[in-house]
Amino acid sequence: MTGPRVLFDLPGPRARRRQRIGSLLGIVLVLLLVGLALWRLGANGQLEVERWAILFDPATNVPQRLLEALGNTLQVAAVGMLAATVLGALLAVGRLSEHVWVRIPVVSVIEFFRAVPLLVLILFCFLFLPQVGVSLSAFGALALGLTLYNMAVLAEIIRAGILSVERGQSESAYALGLRKWQVMSFVLVPQAVRRMLPVLVAQLVVLLKDSSLGFIVGYMELLRTSRSLVETLNFSFGPRYTFQLYVAAGLIYILVNVLLSQLAKYIERRTSRNAKTAGTTKVELPADSSAVTGLGTDPLRV
C-alpha cells in the first residue's frame, strides 16, 4: 500500500469541515493537558526562571559539566561503535564462511550475545571480569559490554548487506579469476557498505541510547552526571534543581539522536539514488531487535 490515501476518499468540503473541527478539538484537548501539566509545575514552583537559568549559567559550572558528560557519552558510543563494527565485520565473514567448523562457533557467539540483555553483559564486564583478573574501569566495562552486544547485531547487519549484493557480481568476479578474499574486499564489501550505511547510523543511535546504562555502573555519562549534579546542588540548595537537570539530560539525548536519525535518513535518500548501489537488491537489513536467526529481517530498532 503506497500511502494512507488508499484507505479513505479524499475528503470533500463537509468531511473537511468535520475534520477541521475534530482536529481543533483534539488540539484543544492536547493543549489543555499540556497546560494542566504546566500549571501543576508552576504551582510547584518548577517554572521559575531562576531554576532554569542554572542550566545556562557558566558560573555554576552546570553547563560545563553537562557538556563534558555529553562528551563522555559520545566517547563511549564512538569506542563501542568502532570496536563493534570491526568485530562485527569479522563475525559476519566468519558466518559466511564455507567451513562448518568456523561457522558453528561464530553463529553461537552471535546468537548468544543477541539473546542476553545488554545490562547483564555490562554487569558481567563490571562485576565478573575484575574477579578473574581483568580489571576494568566503568568506562571499560560499559564500552566492552556495548561492543559485545553490538558486534553481534552488526554482524547480522553486515551479513545481510553482503548477501544483498546480487549473485552476478561475485560470479563475474570469480569468472575474472579473483580469489575469495579479493571478491570479498574489492567487489562485495564496497557495494554492501553503501547499502548498510543508513542501518549502521541507525544502530549508532541505538548504541548512544544504550550508553545511558552507564548510569547503573557509575560511568559519568549524561544521566549519571545530572544525578550527581542534582546531589551536589541539593546539598547546598535543597531539591531545587532536580527536575530541570533531568529535563536537560533528556532533551540533550533526544536532540543528538534526532540529529543522527535525520543523518541516517539523509544517507538513505542519497544512497538510494546512487548508481553505485545498483548491484544490490532491495532487502530490509536486520537491526538490533531481531534476536535469533530464522526470525526474518526487521527494519526496526528497539
Place this chain on the structure above:
Amino acid sequence: MSFLADNFSLLRDAFLTTLSLAVVSGIVALVLGTVLAAMRVSPIPALRALATFYVETFRNTPLTVVFFFLAFGIVYIDLQFPSRFITAVAALSLYTAAFVCEAVRSGINAVPPGQAEAARALGLDFRQSLSTVVLPQAFRTVVPPLGNVWIALAKNTSIAAGFAVTDLTAVLQRLANANADQLAMVFLAVVVAYLVITLSSAWVIGILERRLAITR
C-alpha cells in the same frame, strides 16, 4: 550446586517478575501501538501529527531516561504511580508502543492496495475497512517484526532493576554482592533464565510465522 538450591525461591520469584513485567507491558504496548498505528494512517492530519510526534520522541529517548521521568519526574506534576512495578510497566509499554506502532504501520503498508480499494468499493468506511480488512492481514505479516519487538522488550525489562524492581537483573546484582565467590554461578543462572525467555520466544515466533504467513 547447593548455592543455586539455597537461592532457588529468590531466583524463581525474580524470573516470574521479569516474565510478568514483559507480558503485561507487551499487552499494553500492543494495544497502544496499534492505536498509534491507526492514528498514523488516519484521515485526520492532527491525529497523524500527534502519533508521529509520539513515535519520534520515544524512539529517540533512551529507555533509562523514560524510566527516570516516570520514577522521579512526574511527582512534579503531582502524579504518582501506585507501585514500582506499575512504574516499570508504564515506562516499558510507553517506550515499546512506539516500536509496535512502526511495526504495525509497516504491516499496513505491506497489505496490497487492492484490498483496501475493494473494501471501500464495498462501501466500508475508514474504521470498518481498517479493522475488518486491512489490520487482520497486516497482523499476519508483522509477526516477525512484532516478535523481535517482544524479544527486545523481554531484554529491556532488565533496566527495571535500576529502578528498584526485583527482577532477574536486580537479583543478579544482589547475589553478586553477597556471594563474591559464586559469581560465575550467579551469572550462569541469570543468563540461562533470560535465554529461556528469549530463545523459547524466538522458537514460538518461528512457528507462528510459518503458520500465519500469507502466500501471495
